[in-house]
Amino acid sequence: MAAAGDGWAAAREKFRSARALSAVESRKDPATEPFRSKYAARALLEEVKQLLSGAEEGGDAVRRAVLEYELGVNHADTEELSAGEEHLLRCTRLLEPQRLSRRCVALYIQAQVGAGRGPRRRGGPRRGHASPLLVSPQNNLGILWSERDEIKTAQTYLESAEALYHQYMKEDGNPPLDPSEHFMEEDEQLTDQERSKRFEKAYTHTLYYLAQVYQHLEMIEKAAQYCHTTLKRQLEFSGYYPVEWALNAATLSQYYLSKQCFMEARHCLAAANVIFSQAGQVPSAEDNEAEQDQQDLRQRKAEIARCWIKYCLNLLQSARKLLEDNIGELDLDRQLELKAQRKKEEDEKENGRKKAVLFVTSDICDSVLAMEEKVSCAYPLDFQEAREIFLVGQNYVHEAKEFFQVDGYVTDHIEIVQDHSALFKVLAFFEEDYERRCKMHKRRVDMLEPLYADLNPQYYLLISRQLQFELADTYYEMMDLKVAIGNRLEELDSHTIKKINLLAQLAIKYYELFLDSLRNPDKVFPEELEEDVLRPAMVAKFHIARLYGKLITSDGKKQLENMQTSLEYYTFLVDYCEKYPDAVRAVETELELSKEMVGLLPTRMERLRAKLCAFI
Amino acid sequence: SVEGDAIKVYVRVRPPSEGTALPDGDQGLCLSVLSTNTIRLHSKPEPKIFTFDYVANMETTQESVFSSVAKNIVESCMNGYNGTIFAYGQTGSGKTFTMMGPSDSDNFTHSLRGVIPRSFEYLFFLIEHEKEKAGSGKSFLCKCSFIEIYNEQIFDLLDSASAGLFLREHIKKGVFVDGAVEQVLSSAAEAYQVVLTTGWRNRRVASTSMNRESSRSHAVFTITVESMEKHNEIVNIRSSLLNLVDLAGSERQKDTHTEGLRLKEAGNINRSLSCLGQVITALVDVGNGKQRHICYRDSKLTFLLRDSLGGNAKTCIIANVHPGSRCFGETLSTLNFAQRAKLIKNKAIVNEDTQGNVS
Numbered sequence: 001m002a003a004a005g006d007g008w009a010a011a012r013e014k015f016r017s018a019r020a021l022s023a024v025e026s027r028k029d030p031a032t033e034p035f036r037s038k039y040a041a042r043a044l045l046e047e048v049k050q051l052l053s054g055a056e057e058g059g060d061a062v063r064r065a066v067l068e069y070e071l072g073v074n075h076a077d078t079e080e081l082s083a084g085e086e087h088l089l090r091c092t093r094l095l096e097p098q099r100l101s102r103r104c105v106a107l108y109i110q111a112q113v114g115a116g117r118g119p120r121r122r123g124g125p126r127r128g129h130a131s132p133l134l135v136s137p138q139n140n141l142g143i144l145w146s147e148r149d150e151i152k153t154a155q156t157y158l159e160s161a162e163a164l165y166h167q168y169m170k171e172d173g174n175p176p177l178d179p180s181e182h183f184m185e186e187d188e189q190l191t192d193q194e195r196s197k198r199f200e201k202a203y204t205h206t207l208y209y210l211a212q213v214y215q216h217l218e219m220i221e222k223a224a225q226y227c228h229t230t231l232k233r234q235l236e237f238s239g240y241y242p243v244e245w246a247l248n249a250a251t252l253s254q255y256y257l258s259k260q261c262f263m264e265a266r267h268c269l270a271a272a273n274v275i276f277s278q279a280g281q282v283p284s285a286e287d288n289e290a291e292q293d294q295q296d297l298r299q300r301k302a303e304i305a306r307c308w309i310k311y312c313l314n315l316l317q318s319a320r321k322l323l324e325d326n327i328g329e330l331d332l333d334r335q336l337e338l339k340a341q342r343k344k345e346e347d348e349k350e351n352g353r354k355k356a357v358l359f360v361t362s363d364i365c366d367s368v369l370a371m372e373e374k375v376s377c378a379y380p381l382d383f384q385e386a387r388e389i390f391l392v393g394q395n396y397v398h399e400a401k402e403f404f405q406v407d408g409y410v411t412d413h414i415e416i417v418q419d420h421s422a423l424f425k426v427l428a429f430f431e432e433d434y435e436r437r438c439k440m441h442k443r444r445v446d447m448l449e450p451l452y453a454d455l456n457p458q459y460y461l462l463i464s465r466q467l468q469f470e471l472a473d474t475y476y477e478m479m480d481l482k483v484a485i486g487n488r489l490e491e492l493d494s495h496t497i498k499k500i501n502l503l504a505q506l507a508i509k510y511y512e513l514f515l516d517s518l519r520n521p522d523k524v525f526p527e528e529l530e531e532d533v534l535r536p537a538m539v540a541k542f543h544i545a546r547l548y549g550k551l552i553t554s555d556g557k558k559q560l561e562n563m564q565t566s567l568e569y570y571t572f573l574v575d576y577c578e579k580y581p582d583a584v585r586a587v588e589t590e591l592e593l594s595k596e597m598v599g600l601l602p603t604r605m606e607r608l609r610a611k612l613c614a615f616i
Numbered sequence: 617s618v619e620g621d622a623i624k625v626y627v628r629v630r631p632p633s634e635g636t637a638l639p640d641g642d643q644g645l646c647l648s649v650l651s652t653n654t655i656r657l658h659s660k661p662e663p664k665i666f667t668f669d670y671v672a673n674m675e676t677t678q679e680s681v682f683s684s685v686a687k688n689i690v691e692s693c694m695n696g697y698n699g700t701i702f703a704y705g706q707t708g709s710g711k712t713f714t715m716m717g718p719s720d721s722d723n724f725t726h727s728l729r730g731v732i733p734r735s736f737e738y739l740f741f742l743i744e745h746e747k748e749k750a751g752s753g754k755s756f757l758c759k760c761s762f763i764e765i766y767n768e769q770i771f772d773l774l775d776s777a778s779a780g781l782f783l784r785e786h787i788k789k790g791v792f793v794d795g796a797v798e799q800v801l802s803s804a805a806e807a808y809q810v811v812l813t814t815g816w817r818n819r820r821v822a823s824t825s826m827n828r829e830s831s832r833s834h835a836v837f838t839i840t841v842e843s844m845e846k847h848n849e850i851v852n853i854r855s856s857l858l859n860l861v862d863l864a865g866s867e868r869q870k871d872t873h874t875e876g877l878r879l880k881e882a883g884n885i886n887r888s889l890s891c892l893g894q895v896i897t898a899l900v901d902v903g904n905g906k907q908r909h910i911c912y913r914d915s916k917l918t919f920l921l922r923d924s925l926g927g928n929a930k931t932c933i934i935a936n937v938h939p940g941s942r943c944f945g946e947t948l949s950t951l952n953f954a955q956r957a958k959l960i961k962n963k964a965i966v967n968e969d970t971q972g973n974v975s
Contacts, residue, residue, distance in 0.1 A: 208892060215895050220902055227896050244893070247911045251896045254908040258900065306909040313907050408794075410785035411922075422907070451787075458698065458856075459790030459923055 011051045015070075015183040018044035022074065035078045042074045062103055065094040066182045069111050076114070088114055105168045106199050107179040112161035113206050155213045161206045175199060197237065204233045224255050232359050235275075243300050246276035249359075250307040257314045262377040265311055270371035271359045272304050302403035305396040309419045312375070312393030316386055316426040319379040323429075330429065339381050386430040393423045406451070414455075414463050417447050421470065438481045444474045457517065465517050469536055472510030476543055479503035479550065497552050504547045511540040511547075528580060535586040538573060542590040545569035545597070556612045560605060567601045570594040624932040625954045626685050627655060628672040630710035632940050646941040649673040657948060658941075666951050668958070674939070678727075681714060681934075682734040689930050690735050693841060693858045694742045700859040700924035701731060704953065705936030706946040707865035714934055715862050716816070731934075732812065732837065732860050736804035739839065739858070750845070757842040758801040762815035763793055765916050766833035772796050773815035773835070783919055790857075791920055801839070812837070834917050835862040859924060863917075933957050 018041040026037035049067050072087030091111045092099075099108040168176070175195035181188075190198075211226035231249055234240040253268035279297060322338065325331040359368065380386040397420045404412040421444040428440040448471055457464040479500055486496045518533055519525050529537050548566035553559050573594040577584045584591060629649060647657045655671050657664045670684050689699035703711040717729040743756050762773040763781070770781040774797040784794045801807045819835060842855040897912050924931045935954035937947045 208895075211892070212895050215898055218902075220899055223895065224899050227892060227899070230892060248893050248896055251893060251900060251911045254900045254910060255896065257908055258906045300911075303909070303911045307911065310907050310909045317907070406787055408784040408786075410787045419907075454787045456788045456790065458696075460787075461923075 007051050011048045012183050012185070014044045014048045014051075015067075018042075018048070018070065019180070022070075022077075038074055038078050042071065042078075045071050045074065061094045062098075062107070063182050065091045065104070065107060065111075066179050068094065069107060069114070069179065072111070073114060099164065100168055100171060102172060102174055102176045103182075104176075105164065105172075106176045106195075106202060107182075109161045109164055109206065110179065110202055112157045112164070113202070113209060151213055151216050154209075155217070158206055158210050158213060162203075162210065165203050165206065200233070200237050201239055204230060204237065204239065207233065224252070227252060235359055235364075240275075242275050242279040243297065246272040246279070246304060247300060249275070250304045253307055254310060257310060260314075260318060262311070262315055262318075265314075266372055266375065266377045267359065267368070269304070269308055269311060270368045271364070272307070273371050274364050274367045276301065276304060298403045302400045305400040306416065306419075308396040309393050309400060309416070309423075312389050312396070313419055313422055313426070315377070316380065316389055316393075316423065319381065319386065320426050320429050322379060323381070328429075330432070335381055338379070342378065342381070380430070383427075383430040383432070386427055390423055390427045394420065397423070410455075410460065411463065414451055414460075414467070417451060418466065418470070421448055421474075425474075434481050434485050438478055438485075441474050441478045441481070445471065445478075448474070461517065465514055465533075465536075468510050468514040468517065469540070472507050472514060472540065472543070475503050475507035475510065476547070479507060479547070483550065492552070501551055501553075504550055508544055508547050511544050514540050529576075529583075534583055538576070538583070538587045538590060541569050541572050542587070542594060545573075545594070549597075556608065560608055560612070563601055563605050563608070567598065567605070570597045570601070574598050623957050624669045624685075624930075625935060625958050626670045626672065626681075626932060627666075627668045627935045627937060627951070627954060628676065628681060628710065628714060629655070629674055629937055629939050630713070631674040632938070645939045646944040646947060647937070647939050655951070657944075657951065659944075659948065664948075666955060668935075668954060678714075678717065678730055678734070682731050682738075685932050685934060686731050686735050687738065689932060690738050690742065690858065692930050693739070693856050694746065696843075696854045696856050698857045698859075698923055698929035700861065700921060700929055700931045701735075702861045702863060702924075702931070702933045703731075703936060704863050704933055705865070705950050706938065706943065709936040709938045709943070709946075709950070711862055711865075711934075711936050714936055715860065716812075733804070733808050735858065735860065736807045736839075739841070740804040740807075743841075746843070753847070754843060754845045757844070758807075759798045759840045759842075760801055760807065760811055760838060761793065761796045761798050762811060762835070762837045763796055764819055764833045764835050765920075768916055770796075770916060773818045774799060774811065776818045783916060791922060793920070798840070807839075834864050836917075836920060837861070859921065861921065 021037045021041040021044070026035070026041075029036045029038075045067055049064070049071075052063060052067070068087045068091035072084045072091060075081070075084030075087060077084075088111050092108060095104045095108045095111070098104050175192040176199055178190055178195055178198050181190060207226050208230045211223050211230060214220075214223035214226060227248075231245065231252065234245060249268045249272040253265040253272070256262070256265035256268065279300075323330055323334055325334070375389060375392045376385070380389055397416055400416050401413065403409075404416055406413040424440045424444050428437045431437040431440065448467055452464070452467040452471060455464050455467065482496060482500045482503060486492050486500065489496070515525070515537060518529070518537060545566045545568075548562045548569065551562050553562070571594075573587065573591055577587070577591050629647065632645065645658075647655055649671050650656050650665070651671070653668055653671055655666045655668070657666065672681055672684075686701055689701060693699045701715075703715045705711050713728075713730060715730045715732050717726055717733065739758075743758070747754060747756065764771045764773050769779070770783065770793055772778045772781055772793070772795070778795065778797075781796055782794045783791060785791050799811055801811070815835075815837070819833070837860040839858045839860075840855060841858065842853065845852040845854075893912050897910050900908055900910055923929045933954060935950050935957075937943070937950050939947075
């Protein structure tokens with residue numbers, strides 16, 4: 001018995017060294033021998049296995065399973081997958097009969113996860129993590145079915161681990177033993193609190209791997225749900241970096257936006273803000289580094305602000321979609337209808353869905369709710385409601401711009417200004433007064449034009465084109481509004497005519513600049529348009545045609561010229577679509593109208609010509 | 617024209633290194649070159665045919681690689697356009713040989729010199745030619761910088777003392793590395809001797825002193841060509857960039873889109889799941905044309921070369937492959953990457969909606 005006791009002490013000692021080698025030493029291995037410590041650890045584990053099989057009484061099944069598990073992980077880490085798999089399977093086989101026991105459940109789950117898990121990435125910690133990674137042995141798990149592109153197999157293992165967790169929690173629920181404890185003395189054993197912490201974290205990882213599996217299998221909704229649950233569990237068991245957590249939550253909000261789930265999106269963003277505020281000051285030894293960290297922190301804050309901007313923008317745009325009639329104006333009947341509907345829903349108060357997705361199981365609950373109250377998640381139905389969302393969005397625009405200044409962050413800065421412009425555009429939709437609406441569009445011009453003027457298209461071709469098009473469209477819209485205002489008057493005064501013509505010419509100018517950007521180095525317009533610029537180019541041509549038609553002049557000859565130019569642009573559309581029938585799909589409405597105009601204009605011009613001749 | 621827009625892809629097959637191929641011919645090789653633009657990969661059960669802009673077989677000379685890949689790009693650089701040449705492929709597939717030439721030679725006139733020294737020669741030849749043609753009215757200024765991206769950090773290879781530089785954008789000048797040394801060049805020999813050999817040596821030195829392998833870092837060499845032309849009182853300045861990029865071995869790029877259906881490992885159970893963000897980002901990416909912002913940025917390399925990857929520039933990728941059958945997996949992934957690269961185009965997503973404008 002004494003000999004066996006000695007053997008046991010030796011086994012424990014070797015086991016401990018192996019773990020240390022594997023987890024700590026292996027990080028310092030030279031690039032030429034990346035697995036030196038791992039191999040040394042493996043040799044030790046094999047020795048322990050020998051010792052245990054020699055001494056029957058010490059070699060109970062669970063300890064042997066722990067060894068098999070460690071060996072499996074070791075082989076997988078050193079890129080010997082098949083051997084690793086064998087060990088892990090042996091481990092699970094040993095544990096199978098008692099997998100639901102307190103002694104085994106944690107190990108069994110980890111073996112399953114290991115068997116389904118992705119590859120261990122070698123190389124240093126990723127940038128952005130200020131402190132070195134803490135070493136946590138039980139995280140260094142097993143075999144990578146996914147390495148062999150067998151996601152389905154990985155899924156099976158992971159799902160069974162998930163099921164086992166639930167079954168255990170239901171049937172037993174006591175903090176299970178941590179695998180490392182099987183090689184510890186009685187007095188070294190962990191507290192129940194520590195056990196529970198480790199167990200829950202291992203389970204969080206199971207969910208995290210499942211999120212990836214579902215993402216790879218393109219089960220997007222399920223993947224999002226698992227991402228959400230992972231985040232939630234990180235909060236519950238306080239295993240997270242605040243900044244990273246906040247960024248993840250903010251990014252997840254963008255997923256919900258694409259699904260039009262505004263309540264969920266808002267919740268993620270509110271939680272992101274609250275958790276981010278915990279990050280606070282980062283202490284650092286060197287001033288230089290501290291400054292860098294501060295800069296980093298400011299950037300993250302601005303990134304979250306940008307997610308909020310998108311939230312406000314999407315909410316407004318979706319509301320607009322609901323409310324607009326077939327010519328893009330506010331549909332008053334629809335507005336009444338939606339208001340009535342909302343009233344009804346408020347009375348019914350459907351709260352069931354909301355509970356399921358909340359993060360707030362902890363002390364941040366109140367802060368998150370307070371954060372959420374600052375902006376609605378319901379579709380705005382009139383100008384007043386739209387304006388409130390607009391203002392929140394605009395505040396985040398200012399916040400984001402504080403960091404993303406044009407000097408140093410050209411692309412980001414312009415993207416934010418574009419969002420700002422888009423916010424004004426959608427707010428204008430809710431505005432009933434045309435003069436005021438026009439002023440909102442003028443604000444857009446004022447923010448975009450100077451940026452465009454400075455921007456070098458040699459480096460920023462794409463953004464440059466976007467700005468050209470947006471400016472053209474804004475002027476176009478302003479002209480339309482001026483025409484509408486003019487139509488209410490008894491007679492067009494010269495001031496309004498001048499204004500309309502000026503706006504039309506500016507719109508033409510920017511559409512032409514856009515079209516010119518498509519020319520090749522020899523200034524030739526492409527014979528066939530690339531698919532990605534096809535629609536914008538055609539729309540630009542079409543709008544120019546219409547703009548020439550709108551120009552007001554009392555000079556008959558000038559008018560004839562404008563009609564001629566207009567006809568040429570309409571003809572371009574018709575001819576192009578005849579030559580490239582594939583293009584028709586992209587511009588159906590525009591083509592139809594162009595055809596009509598190509599039919600009508602010559603007759604009109606003929607009439608005008610006759611009238612002009614009559615005067616002479 | 618259509619030809620200028622898409623990225624050109626050139627595949628080069630290096631001769632098998634000793635020990636990979638059997639001496640008596642085809643056996644041990646995993647591919648064969650069928651024509652100047654097709655390649656057959658002996659995959660099972662069906663062989664796979666790939667088509668590229670050019671395929672260079674093992675016999676292709678350095679001169680011929682240069683004239684079909686780089687000549688055109690250097691010329692358009694003289695005409696004010698930005699140009700980029702990438703070398704892509706696994707370690708040992710011949711990237712550095714293609715770009716620089718034999719590794720043991722600092723000799724600018726070596727007959728096996730690669731694309732980079734030849735591009736210098738040609739660039740300065742064109743500059744001299746232009747100067748002669750235009751007389752005193754035209755002058756040129758060439759500057760260069762040489763940086764290395766390792767582990768998402770930027771190092772200046774012309775200033776070995778510096779570390780951790782940052783990328784910034786200028787509204788007129790585009791993306792630049794803040795604080796990177798810019799050296800003025802007056803001749804091709806100078807460019808090669810002074811800058812490249814020093815820079816390259818720094819790269820190699822760095823690979824031992826800081827325990828990093830050169831194949832794990834990207835090296836980006838950039839020449840800025842500025843021309844100044846005087847017509848009476850009007851001064852016309854034009855500037856363009858030529859980027860020559862030696863990418864890290866493709867087998868190391870598991871973080872980028874080349875990665876297949878693998879699961880990403882959790883960073884650390886105690887603190888964080890550093891990759892969760894990537895998973896979420898992928899979810900958001902799938903989203904429809906909705907307005908959204910994704911908090912996680914592209915890599916430093918793609919940011920730096922944003923114009924080249926689907927921008928207003930002439931870009932060429934040289935995909936280097938090793939024909940040995942042992943390299944089958946990496947070769948397949950390189951060819952797949954090259955195939956995808958051909959699809960990269962300048963995506964001009966113009967924000968337009970015509971609702972209500974058609975009336």
